[in-house]
Amino acid sequence: MRTRQALIRAASEEFDLYGYDGTSLARISSAAGMSIGAVTFHFPTKVHLADTVQEEGLSVTLAALERLSAEMMTPLRMVIDLTLELTRLMEQEPSVRAAIRLGRERPGTEAWSDAWLPTVRGLLDRAYESGQLRTDALPADVTTLVEHLTSGAEAYLRRRMGSDPAFESAVAQLKRVWHLALVGVSAEGPAVPRQTGSSESPAQTG
Amino acid sequence: MRTRQALIRAASEEFDLYGYDGTSLARISSAAGMSIGAVTFHFPTKVHLADTVQEEGLSVTLAALERLSAEMMTPLRMVIDLTLELTRLMEQEPSVRAAIRLGRERPGTEAWSDAWLPTVRGLLDRAYESGQLRTDALPADVTTLVEHLTSGAEAYLRRRMGSDPAFESAVAQLKRVWHLALVGVSAEGPAVPRQTGSSESPAQTG
Known part of the structure; x- marks a missing residue:
């Protein structure tokens, strides 16, 4: 079993760095x-x-999802902690990074986000119902925001990997970004986004 | 010149889809x-x-950056429109998608975001000085948010490409996300993010 685990670890690192096409059994061995x-x-x-x-x-x-769901916290808090924990896994677990990349590169296999995005959506539905979200912050839209932020964390991580190790961690960076996403960046309040919204997204004005 | 342009177009599509290693002159020809x-x-x-x-x-x-900077609008508005325009380019221009991917895969060449992120940062500095941003939405943090959102738009686009063409456009999706980022998702206002912020990011509490 030790050999098997060592192989899975080596394969994770290769698939993470070079993708499915760029990896061979010879390279892994x-x-x-x-x-x-x-x-x-x-x-x-x-x-x-x-x-x-x-x-x-x-x-x-x-x-990680199970560990978190055992804790007592509000649904919105849990969504935030979940994305931070996913980012920590991306940062520390080659098998997670490899699963993300392979899910993208191998059509027909499970996309990584399919494993946790439905949980996030369920939590955000509860957050909305319990009044934790603004009335115009619809769960579907906030789920899309969470997807963008998580993709952003991965992209940052991949840019950073291999370069200066003193760079800010993706987790710390995501915390800063969540702060903004929770309270908003605009000093003007809800009036500004109406200009941003378009006829393509009528849900925003509801 | 026509041949040259046709070649650049074909090469863009190949590099975009298969990356630098996955593309050969034979394949492009x-x-x-x-x-x-x-x-x-x-x-x-x-x-x-x-x-x-x-x-x-x-x-x-x-x-695209030059076209936008000729227009009359506030700096925050310009940042938003810039990210939407960049996303439209990602969606419609194979050379832009290829430049993003090649910049990632070819160390030593220019990262795509280096071409526009300094402009975004400059605009956000102006937005902050002119009071368009919340006092605790520091330009450096909002720049990080913009990076995350743009990476998120690219990731969405790549997941979507080749699948159902009736999917929501990445531009429409980013508009929905910007709406949330401007006003914030939390119903509780500025009190919540303090919990989110950590000792790693003291700037938030300033």
Whole structure:
């Protein structure tokens, strides 16, 4: 089992950095310091390894979701903490980064966000019903905002990785951004966004 | 020149979809319906083509920036319109999408956001000074928010591309998200974010 775990770890790092097409069993065996034979004993093909890495990344993600949902807090607070925890996982878990990338690059496999976005939507519905959200901050729109922020955290992380390690962590950065998203950036209040909204999004003016 | 333009267009589409490593001159020549000889006459190597595609994507981006800066509007309004215009370019211009992707995948070449993020920061400084931003919405933080939203728009676009064309446009989606970012999602006002902020970001409480 140790060999298998070491292989999954090495494969996660390779898939994360080079993507599905850029990764080969030869490359993984060399990164893990094993023979090709040892690799194919556990994982006959790259498809098997990629599937396993995606499952690993998703199960790490779902475990974090479960840990959080056991805590006592308001739904909006939980959404915020969930995105911060997801960002921490992105930062620290190669299998999570690999699962995100592989989910994008392998059509037909599960997108990473499918594992947690329905939970976020459910929490935001509850936050709305309990009056935690502004009446014009509809749960569907706030879910879209959460998707944008999480994608933004990943993009920042990928830009930063490999460069200066003294850069601000993606988690700290997301906290700053959440602060703004909660209270808004505009000094003028609700009057400004009406100009921003367009006929394409009538829900905003409701 | 027509051949050259057709080649840049075909190369943009290939680099956008398959990245730098996944693209070959053979693939581009076949996509453009030209012989390899015709391709190498204009662009001796893949490096030349990638450089040209990145330049093209950046110059399209800078032209949009110039068009916008000629208009009369407040700095905050201009930041919003700029991100919407950048998202429209991402949606419609293969050279822009390719420049974004190549800037990420080719270390040492210009990152796409370097072309416009300093302009955004300058506009936000002006927006802050003129009282358009909340006093605790510091220009550096709002710039980070803008980066996250733009990355989010790109990620959405890439997930959506190739799937159902009836999906909401990334521009319409970003408009909904900006509405929330301007006024905030929380019904409770400025009290909530204090919980969100941490010792890592003391600037928020200022």
